[in-house]
Amino acid sequence: MARPVVELEGCTKDFGGVRAVDALDLAIFEGEFLSLLGPSGCGKTTTLNLIAGFVEPTAGRILIDGEDVTSRSAHLRGLGVVFQSYALFPHLSVFENVAFGLRERRVPAAEIRRRVGDALELVRLDRLGRQRPAELSGGMQQRVALARALVYRPRVVLLDEPLAALDKKLREGMREELRAIQRSVGITTVFVTHDQAEALGLSDRIAVMSHGRIEQLGAPREIYERPASRFVADFIGASTVLRGRALGRDLVALAPGLTIRVAAGEALRVGEEVEIAIRPERVRLASGPGEGAAEARVEGLIYQGSMTEVTARLADGQRVLVFVTEPAPMPLAPGQLVHLQLPPDAFMVLA
Amino acid sequence: MILRLIVLALAAFLTVPTAIVIAVSFNPGAILSFPPAGFSLRWYVNVLTYPQFQRAALNSVLVTAWAVALALPIGTLAALALERARLRGRNLWAAALLSPLVVPGVAAGLGFLILAASLGLLRSRSVLIAAHVALVLPFVVRSVWVSVRNLDPALERAAASLGATPWRTFRRVTLPLLRPGLFAGALFAVVVSVNEFVVSLFISNRVTEILPVAMFSYVVNYTDPTIAALSTLFILATFLVVWAADRYLGLGRVFLQH
Numbered sequence: 001m002a003r004p005v006v007e008l009e010g011c012t013k014d015f016g017g018v019r020a021v022d023a024l025d026l027a028i029f030e031g032e033f034l035s036l037l038g039p040s041g042c043g044k045t046t047t048l049n050l051i052a053g054f055v056e057p058t059a060g061r062i063l064i065d066g067e068d069v070t071s072r073s074a075h076l077r078g079l080g081v082v083f084q085s086y087a088l089f090p091h092l093s094v095f096e097n098v099a100f101g102l103r104e105r106r107v108p109a110a111e112i113r114r115r116v117g118d119a120l121e122l123v124r125l126d127r128l129g130r131q132r133p134a135e136l137s138g139g140m141q142q143r144v145a146l147a148r149a150l151v152y153r154p155r156v157v158l159l160d161e162p163l164a165a166l167d168k169k170l171r172e173g174m175r176e177e178l179r180a181i182q183r184s185v186g187i188t189t190v191f192v193t194h195d196q197a198e199a200l201g202l203s204d205r206i207a208v209m210s211h212g213r214i215e216q217l218g219a220p221r222e223i224y225e226r227p228a229s230r231f232v233a234d235f236i237g238a239s240t241v242l243r244g245r246a247l248g249r250d251l252v253a254l255a256p257g258l259t260i261r262v263a264a265g266e267a268l269r270v271g272e273e274v275e276i277a278i279r280p281e282r283v284r285l286a287s288g289p290g291e292g293a294a295e296a297r298v299e300g301l302i303y304q305g306s307m308t309e310v311t312a313r314l315a316d317g318q319r320v321l322v323f324v325t326e327p328a329p330m331p332l333a334p335g336q337l338v339h340l341q342l343p344p345d346a347f348m349v350l351a
Numbered sequence: 352m353i354l355r356l357i358v359l360a361l362a363a364f365l366t367v368p369t370a371i372v373i374a375v376s377f378n379p380g381a382i383l384s385f386p387p388a389g390f391s392l393r394w395y396v397n398v399l400t401y402p403q404f405q406r407a408a409l410n411s412v413l414v415t416a417w418a419v420a421l422a423l424p425i426g427t428l429a430a431l432a433l434e435r436a437r438l439r440g441r442n443l444w445a446a447a448l449l450s451p452l453v454v455p456g457v458a459a460g461l462g463f464l465i466l467a468a469s470l471g472l473l474r475s476r477s478v479l480i481a482a483h484v485a486l487v488l489p490f491v492v493r494s495v496w497v498s499v500r501n502l503d504p505a506l507e508r509a510a511a512s513l514g515a516t517p518w519r520t521f522r523r524v525t526l527p528l529l530r531p532g533l534f535a536g537a538l539f540a541v542v543v544s545v546n547e548f549v550v551s552l553f554i555s556n557r558v559t560e561i562l563p564v565a566m567f568s569y570v571v572n573y574t575d576p577t578i579a580a581l582s583t584l585f586i587l588a589t590f591l592v593v594w595a596a597d598r599y600l601g602l603g604r605v606f607l608q609h
Contacts, residue, residue, distance in 0.1 A: 054508050074511040075520075081512040087505035091527045100523075101513035148513070 004063075005030050005156055005188045006051055011060035013046050013212075020046040022212035023060070028156070028190060033182055035191045035199040038209035039235065044192045047209070048158050051190060053077045064155060075104075080149030080157040080187075084164055086141045088133035094120070094144050095129035101152040119151040122181060139170045146181065156188045163198060175201060196236050200224060208232050230350045233277040240320045241277045241350065246270050250344070255316030261292060263344040275350040280309070280321040282346035285329050286339040293339040296320060298332055312338060369586060376579035383574055394580035403557070404581065407565035414476065414551075414561055415544040418483035422540055423533060425484070426491030430532075433492070434499045449489040456549030459486070464553040476559045479551060483544045490539035498532025538596045542589060 004027035013021040021043040028034050036044035049055045050062060053074035062070045069077055080101075088097050098116045107115070120126045123143035133141055142162060149157050162178070163171045179202050182189050193199050199206045200220040208215045208223060208231075216228040227233035230241055244252040244260070249267035252274055253259045262268070262276055286293040296312035299319070310322040310332060320340060324332070332338070371385050378384060379391035398404055432438065433445055451459065459482070467478040502525065510520040548563040555564055562585070570578050 052508075052512055054511075074508065075514050075516055077512075078514065079512060081509065083505045083509060085503060085505050087503060087509040089506060089509070089524060100510070100515070104514035104519065148509075152514070 003030060003066075004028060005065060006190070007061075007063040007066075008047070008050065009061040009063070011047075011050055011057045011062065013043075013050060013055060014058045019212055021050065021057070024212065024214060026207060026214065026217070028188060031186050031188055032204040033179075033189045033191065033202055035193055035203040035206045036209055037193055037196060037199040037206050037235075038215075039194060042209040043212035044194075044209050045160060046212075048160055048190060048192050051156070052079055052081050052158055078152075078154055080152070080154035082142075082145045082149050082157065082159045082162045084161040086133075086145040086162075086165075088141055088144055088148070090133055092132075093129060094125065094131050094133065094136070097133065097144055098129075098148045098151050100148060105152060107152075115151055116147075119147040122150070122184075123147045123177075138166050139174060142166065142174060143177075146178070150181075150185060150187065154187070156190060157182075159189065159191045161192055161194070163193075163195075171198075178202065200236070208235060210235075225348070227277065227348055227350065230275055230277070233348060233350055238280050238321055238323075239277045239348075240280065240283075241275055242314075242318050242320075243273065243275055246272045246274050252276055254314065254318060258294060258315050260294065260342055260347070261344040262347040262349065268349070277348045277350055278320075278342060278346050280323040281325075282343060283320060283322040284341040284343075285322070285324060286341040287329075289339055290341075292344065293341050296338055296340050298334055298336045298338055301332055301334060308332065312340060314340075372579050373583045373586070375576050376583045378576045378579075381575040383576055383579065394576045395584075397575075397577045398581045398584065401569075401577070403565055403569075404562070406558075407560055407562045410476070410479075410555075410559055411545060411561040411563075414479050414483055415541055417480045418487055418544045419537055419540045421480070421484045422487045422491045423537060426488050426536060427495050427529065427533065429488070429492050430495040430499050433496060448492050451486050452489045460550040460553030463550060467554055473554070474556065474558070478554050479559055479561070482550050482554060483547060486547055486550060487540035487543050490543060491536035494536035494539065495529060495532040498529045502528050534596070538592070541592060545589070546585075 006026075006028040008024050008026045011021055011024045012019065024043075024047060026047075036047055038044050046055065050057055053069070053072060053076075056071060060070075061068055064077065064079075089100065092100070095116055098119055099112050102112045102115060116129070117126060120129060123146055125140060125143055125147065128136065128140065133144060136144065142165075145162070159178075163174055166174060175198060182202075191199070191202060200223075203220055205218060206220055206223050207217045210231050216223055216232045218226075223232065224236055227236060227239075233239045233241060242252075242254060242260070244254040246268035247253045247259060248270060250262050251259055252262055252268070260276070268274060289295065294314055296314050298310060298312050300309075300311040302309040305326075307323045307325045308328060310324055312320050312322060314320060322340065330338075374387050375383055375385055376394055377390050377392070378387035379389040379393065429448055433441060433448070438444055463478060463482045464473075467473050467475075470478075472478045506524055506528070507520050510524045511517075515523060546563060547561070548567065551561050551564050552567065555561065560568070562581075566578055566581055
């Protein structure tokens, strides 16, 4: 990562009385794949529209390559955009759709032919140039949209939930393909999604957004393993959040007689209320009582093939989610008493 | 069975008057009688050689051509404004634009007459053209509006992101996608303008009058089947326009799309 290609400085966007984006600061670096991840209404698409120039910020600045483009209209920003609905021009052939950006740039006809051909080859659609978009499948339309946004070599490509309209199987295939294409072209990419698996699998960095702000910005592993807030812990992957009081620098009491050891990065302040979270795949079933094991009663079981999702209730009433991978160490039934092994280093202390 | 009879009766009710006019137009005698006493094309010859009809036909072509040529861009802009611009009281604007549909022709004609008289334009064809623009505008606005609504705003954003200026976006994306609405609107406009009578009667004279007005003047003075022959030609022309539009421009698809 060298210098920032896109910078948002204190960007705010209000729609009527609603604040969609709230004093957002974000720098996107050369060649990186950055995801804006969050639930609907978190401001991620508005952020994308701000970068694209489709909406103007109520306050703040937008820079591309260090140049202030805040009030520059979209057609002068030279970015590539892939829309959720693909927004392919229905009256133009696949070839003309891809050629659109080149024609607007007055590229000579021979070069247009060559570059559109290359772009269609990149997305493996080189034989379909004469078709109309409506004649293609969703996955193919998606690839045309990608080719159209890449063919004029924009500084940055913005992807607005590009996989959301595809069915599951296709989506997973396209995900790999998208990453491979982005790597081979080496283009700076901003990817908007509400799907954490997509964000985790594709990104160099993820900005988790909520209520128009960035809750956490970091590498996928960092976001998953060290969520900075309860919101991030909840939104990324499944997790169990437990409330308790710090008894010592690494000891949390959930209830009298129920203490948990936590290997936190920094020492806990004794007497303080804390929230700690643990991923369900880190919880193990222990054969009996022992160090770091807590007693719990099985409440629910959801068999999912490769694993079983177990909900168990601790003595103090708080629920813990456990993924028991197959083969299960013991037969399980609702109402059964089990011992949960809660490794200290698996706990995340939430701010 | 009952339903079938009702449909049959309705179809007859709607087509019989037309059939009678067509039949009468071939009557050799100089009276409007039915059934016809024989077969003759003399009234068709009369239609084509009557100087006032020739002049009126030319007027009709001119007025309709001008009215449609003006109403299309005006109506398209109006439809875009109604859908896109955040207008205060949009429904009121829409109602104003569509009002010629519900205002009685006599009222509109009188209005145009007084307006034209006060502007000293009574002898001019421009008042007639202006009135026709107003009368066909609702049809253009309605059909283009439907196309504007069907237009995905993301398409225009996509064009902008690809480097197209607002004008280029309009030329290369918006306008081509409004084409079905424009065709349908133009077709309605032609049919309405060509058949317009009441308003035109108020604001035309012997020099500027269009075909339906000339036909009315003729009927007032003569009672031979010439007018039936002209009506038959009129019906045929209108039918041909609609048929050609359906055949070559896919009017059926335009309507189904709505």
